[in-house]
Amino acid sequence: MLKETDCVIGIDLGGTKIGIGILNVSGTLIDSVRLKTDSKHGPASVEKQIMQAIQDLKNRTKVEIKGIGIGVAGQIDEETGVVRFAPNLPGWHQVTLRENLEREAGIPVKVVNDVRAITWGEWFYGAGKHYQDLICLFVGTGIGSGIVCQGKMQKGDNNTFGEVGHMTIDFHGPRCTCGNNGCFEAFAGGWGIARQAKELILADNQSGQSILEKAGGYLENVSAKAVIEAYHSGDPLALLILEKVKQALIAGCVNLVNAFNPACLILGGGVLDGIPEILSFIDKGIREIALKTATDKLQIKTALLGKNVGIIGSGAVILDVLKNNVG
Secondary structure: OOOOOEEEEEEEEOOOEEEEEEEEOOOOEEEEEEEEOOHHHHHHHHHHHHHHHHHHHHHHHOOEEEEEEEEEOOEEEOOOOEEEEOOOOOOOEEEOHHHHHHHHHOOOEEEEEHHHHHHHHHHHHOOOOOOOOEEEEEEOOOEEEEEEEOOEEOOOOOOOOOOHHHOEOOOOOOEOOOOOEOEHHHHHOHHHHHHHHHHHHHHOOOOOHHHHHHOOOOHHHOOHHHHHHHHHOOOHHHHHHHHHHHHHHHHHHHHHHHHHOOOEEEEEOHHHHHOHHHHHHHHHHHHHHOOHHHHOOOEEEEOOOHHHHHHHHHHHHHHHHHHHOOO
């Protein structure tokens, strides 16, 4: 039984940064810290970083920690807490993260996919509060989602529920990192946006000059961020690319809305944060194309929790475990 004074740790573990925070039982973030991920030296080094940061936070706040929730970008076995594969963390294959941290911390640990953690946060404390059927779609380097149906977070048979970034939206589309053609994130994910820009600039070196300038003059440095900045400067090539991104996002969202009939669709992530003005076009496009019965009551919202969503969401995950005594 959790007491009012009890707290938990929420961790957003990424390839370049780790966000670690303390939350109370109401989900309020009390204190937090961000570290550069020491990913070059393998899982043990990162685990050491995490444990030291937790101890520092405990020393500062003087609170009792009852559990730890961690969101990791990658393939997670939620039942065992094993990180099967984390693409942004070198050497992270079959890492027994839950077991390792429980041994060090002596308290329960829950490990989930990062976008699923984000969805917990938005569902419990953000734009999805009070909804029993929702989809949280985050568009960053890749595209991922968390899906809640009838008040339950969906995991699927092998914990891959919500891998919508690899939903095919064009059989003749570009090759994805997964090996298939025409995946959602190959069009609208950050890496897909950068790929499109590089290919188009190579095909016509007179185009995309503003994109190149934003990338420091080097084609290899072209990123989604550079394309978005050039878009805001009115660069014609960037405008063309982001029109394609908008259409891909509409197509992907229509598929999700028709398939799952959510009451609420929450949109967020670094790419959409950079171009918030296209959200109204996505909303309009969904309502024009999707089944009317699927959109009659649909609410389309922007994610609310900002940069701390991963920390808050991971904290929400472990709070749910502790309150409901589930693993």
